Amino acid sequence: MLDEDGEELRLDADEAATLLALTCDFDAATVSACPSCRSRVLACIALVDLLGDAPPHPRIPELIVLADDAPTLHLYVHDLGTPCRHRMWRDPGFVEWSEVLEEFADARRGLR
Ligand SMILES: [Zn+2]
Numbered sequence: 001m002l003d004e005d006g007e008e009l010r011l012d013a014d015e016a017a018t019l020l021a022l023t024c025d026f027d028a029a030t031v032s033a034c035p036s037c038r039s040r041v042l043a044c045i046a047l048v049d050l051l052g053d054a055p056p057h058p059r060i061p062e063l064i065v066l067a068d069d070a071p072t073l074h075l076y077v078h079d080l081g082t083p084c085r086h087r088m089w090r091d092p093g094f095v096e097w098s099e100v101l102e103e104f105a106d107a108r109r110g111l112r
Contacts, residue, residue, distance in 0.1 A: 001042075001063065001077050003070035006104040013081050015059055022054045031074060032093020037084035041093045042075045044068070076100050 001009045011019060016038075020026070026040065029047040033040035044067040051060050051067070067075055076097050086094060 001066060001075055002100060002104055003066060003075055004072045004100055005070075006107050007066060007069070008104075009059070009062055009066050011059060015057075016081070019057055019059060019063075022057055023050055026050065026077070032089075032091050032097070034079075034084060034086045034089035034094070036086065036088050037082035038077065038079035039082075039084065039086060039089075039097065040077045041097050042067075042077060044070045044073055044075055047075060 001011070020038065023029075025038070026042055026047065029042045029050045031041040031043050047067045048064055051064050054060060074096070078101055086098075
């Protein structure tokens, strides 16, 4: 999960699976999503509400902080567990998502 500044929260596969189950795949907070994997764009405000109502999960407090501190209204989920080229994801949300992911990948390379 990323915000536009590249602030990052990484979940392992188990954590991601339980979190997705608790939040019904973040459905209520999803602005745009890839139909073939779990990469998606989330609305921060809706996400904080959704997490506030969800059953307890060890990573939820960190996620709420990430959503609260995000510089824009959106958070970006990158599904690292599914190899996917997102070919079926065709809306403005995907353009926004890829720009943030690309920028973040560039920043990462710059650090090395
Ligand atoms: Zn995808």
